[in-house]
Amino acid sequence: GGIITQTPKFLIGQEGQKLTLKCQQNFNHDTMYWYRQDSGKGLRLIYYSITENDLQKGDLSEGYDASREKKSSFSLTVTSAQKNEMAVFLCASSRDRVGTEVFFGKGTRLTVV
Amino acid sequence: EQQVQQSPASLVLQEAENAELQCSFSIFTNQVQWFYQRPGGRLVSLLYNPSGTKQSGRLTSTTVIKERRSSLHISSSQITDSGTYLCAMGDSNYQLIWGSGTKLIIKP
Numbered sequence: 001g002g003i004i005t006q007t008p009k010f011l012i013g014q015e016g017q018k019l020t021l022k023c024q025q026n027f028n029h030d031t032m033y034w035y036r037q038d039s040g041k042g043l044r045l046i047y048y049s050i051t052e053n054d055l056q057k058g059d060l061s062e063g064y065d066a067s068r069e070k071k072s073s074f075s076l077t078v079t080s081a082q083k084n085e086m087a088v089f090l091c092a093s094s095r096d097r098v099g100t101e102v103f104f105g106k107g108t109r110l111t112v113v
Numbered sequence: 114e115q116q117v118q119q120s121p122a123s124l125v126l127q128e129a130e131n132a133e134l135q136c137s138f139s140i141f142t143n144q145v146q147w148f149y150q151r152p153g154g155r156l157v158s159l160l161y162n163p164s165g166t167k168q169s170g171r172l173t174s175t176t177v178i179k180e181r182r183s184s185l186h187i188s189s190s191q192i193t194d195s196g197t198y199l200c201a202m203g204d205s206n207y208q209l210i211w212g213s214g215t216k217l218i219i220k221p
Contacts, residue, residue: 033209037156042199042211058208090156101146101161102201102209 002027004105006091011110015083021076021108023091032074033092033102036060043090049074078110085112117202119212126219132187134215136200144203145176145183150214151196159198160185190219 004025013019025032034046045058047066055066065077074091091105116139126132136145147159160167162174162183176183187194197216201209 042213043156043201043209045208048208100144101158102203103158104148104156106155 002029002103004091004093004103006089006105006108008108009106011108013078013081013110013112015081015112017078017081017112019078019081019110021078021089021091021110023074023076023105024072025074025091025093025103025105026072027093027095027103028071029093029095029103030071031094031096032068033094034058034064034066034074034076035090035092037088037090037107039086046076046089081110081112083112085110117200117210117212119198119200119215121215122213123216124218126190126217128192128219128221129189130219132185132190132194132217134185134187134198134200134217136183136185136212138181138183138202138210140202140204141178141181142202142204143178144209145174146201146203146209147172147174147183147185148199148201149196150199154196156199187217190217192219192221195219 007022033048035043044060046060049068052071088107094100094102118137120135146161149157160174166175171188173186197214199214201211
């Protein structure tokens with residue numbers, strides 16, 4: 001088995017601040033994802049990456065940057081945090097492209113004051 | 114628009130009853146996965162079942178590809194089974210399309 005580690009678990013930022021969330025996986029999976037989960041809404045895809053140094057935009061990429069520095073890590077940057085923003089950011093990975101099981105990390109809970 | 118419909122939206126059962134959750138898809142898919150989440154808790158993968166029937170403990174999932182649907186059966190429900198159950202399908206663009214979830218409440 002493997003594990004997906006997200007850091008930090010809780011992140012409090014100020015309006016306009018640039019914030020970075022990190023994700024590490026030891027599954028040796030090729031594909032990694034960043035999702036955003038808002039209370040009362042479904043998960044929305046922000047970015048995904050199918051290999052090292054690859055980046056693909058999801059439906060919610062505006063306001064975010066991502067970086068796949070190496071196969072095992074995928075970071076997400078909130079370029080300018082919005083006041084009263086509160087959401088959970090979930091990192092996930094899967095072995096291949098479509099058709100394989102997806103595993104999730106425990107999430108980073110973001111609060112912007 | 115690709116969609117995943119889950120039913121029922123909420124379900125209240127007595128402990129030890131069986132639960133049946135349904136998921137239907139707007140397109141044919143070869144990636145179906147069921148997840149569980151408690152309020153404020155992490156998203157936990159329950160079963161990956163792109164086709165046929167798969168069982169894990171008290172959980173049984175049946176996916177019928179040609180009918181574009183999947184079900185999750187929870188036998189002998191326990192209070193700790195309470196939470197939200199989500200199904201998701203994979204599309205051709207690497208994205209998971211999510212249902213809105215079934216909120217399950219198990220009462221003693």
